[in-house]
Amino acid sequence: MDVKLDFDATKLFIALKYQILVAMECCHLLGDDESLWIEVFGDVTVSDKKQIEVKYYADNLTDSHHNFWKTLNNWLKPEFDCRKYTNLVLLTTQIFGENASLKSWDSLTAEERLKVLEDIYNAAEARLAESDKAIASKSLKLQREVLAYERRSDLMDVLEKMQIATDQPNLTERIARYQKQCLRAVWDHRCDEYMNDMFGFMTSPILMTSGWQITGQAFTSKTRELTSRYMAGTLKFPEVDHEMLECTANGMDVQPRRFAKKLSEIGADSSIRDATVDLLCAQHYISELIEDCTVSQSDIKDYTRNQYKSHISSRRSYLVDCPAGLSIADLHKKSQKFYFERCALQVDRLCGYDHTPSEFRNGIYQMLADEEPSTRSQELHWKMWE
Incomplete structure (x- = not known):
């Protein structure tokens, strides 16, 4: 079958695998007593340190793109306490749009970031007023929610910590980079098997149905097991008295x-x-x-x-x-x-x-x-x- 059906979910699975790969990278930095969660507090969450929203998109990240505004809106929800985290990261495969005001985001202060958001919002409201449309776009509705006066204090807390990591490698490129950085001890022809086993571990039913929490100790144990199984070189049996x-x-x-x-x-x-x-x-x-x-x-x-x-x-x-x-x-x-x-x-x-x-x-x-x-x-x- 060469023709894809209109409900083909390939892109969804690719995006999920990309998210898991980002989580795997973060797991290498965990201490034994630290944990990482997937899809519990957000896409990828590292023990009271970092919350990462992962986006796998091909179009440009423009000022009005829903990825940006939806992520901000999620971080402003009452059930999300941004004060627990040092960094809030929007990680995306997108590049900034040519005229995006967001390009210099990471170099701006929280107050300067707020000014950028207000300028984007005011321009969007002006365009709506000048158009024949009676209903605001989804993006504008999100902008109104994000910039609502009663959320201003929480918004400033988020803006203080928010980073945007754009132009991330695609799935194939990111896997190749991971293998080069983390699997040098593994035979080249066994790297795919290693990756498949590690993806299987990260998405195992036991983990997914028990909070989808990966501890640093569990990840270290799995890494040692797979490295010894697929490593280039030899392993010695333990000594026996x-x-x-x-x-x-x-x-x-x-x-x-x-x-x-x-x-x-x-x-x-x-x-x-x-x-x-x-x-x-x-x-x-x-x-x-x-x-x-x-x-x-x-x-x-x-x-x-x-x-x-x-x-x-x-x-x-x-x-x-x-x-x-x-x-x-x-x-x-x-x-x-x-x-x-x-x-x-x-x-x-x-x-x-x-x-x-x-x-x-x-x-x-x-x-x-x-x-x-x-x-x-x-x-x-x-x-x-x-």
Whole structure:
């Protein structure tokens, strides 16, 4: 379908994505205890510091443009307390109109800005009086509201803090600028994936339905997670105190545990201690990796699920080749051989890590073997019999 329908909402979604991108840029400046809100107090609001109205338009920003006057009017509403903010910013992709009186806005004092507004308003009223029109334009109606005498004190507070950032790059250009400024550690061919994941985080249903608040700490965690996933270079697994974990394993009674029982049933009791150490290592690694925000819980789940599927398929293959009528001793040997071969396999890498320790993968095996029977469609077993 090449013809767009008259209710095509593409421009609306582009404008929303642009707004989210502006919010992402602001998030990089948040402290851990600071927050940013989207569409709660305005387009983008930074903890008692800055309120930004984001406009994605192609036409010029003229003296009578509704973007300017509507933004002013919004900031004058009783429910908006401009005293909470240091800066009020109208950020727009528009350029000033050739004859716009607003061009020098940022260099003017609040009193000078008021004079500019009054001149624009008086000229608009004069044009209406000279015309045949009986009804004022939407822009003039907004001007009347903004310059109403009873709002003058609030208006002066707003004018003192208001800035206009015009000629902002379009969406494609702004994304390219963001990638250059913030994603230098990410592979070039993975930047789009990073951006898609970050946009997904910023617009996640959980955030949107709980006040659409992004904390500095949450944004930092997501940035670390995505950077480690898509970064150029290598990542190192966290350190593990193997001696301490071995001592811990020695003092544990794991015989009642499912993973230990499954080793006992194939006659591999001598391997239970090493299996316990692997399990403790995997638990330690997972805790450290998630705490460091280098992987997410979903990354661990994906890795675990892949190991589970690989194990189930491999065991089925071994069972097909296992002849019927074997003695218990031979079944134990077959089962132990399967177990040791699985533990000796080359380890699949976790995310972007250059080296994934075998005790991490083997510990995942033990965690799977330790699960309750109803957790997955099939239990993880080592035995070569059904």
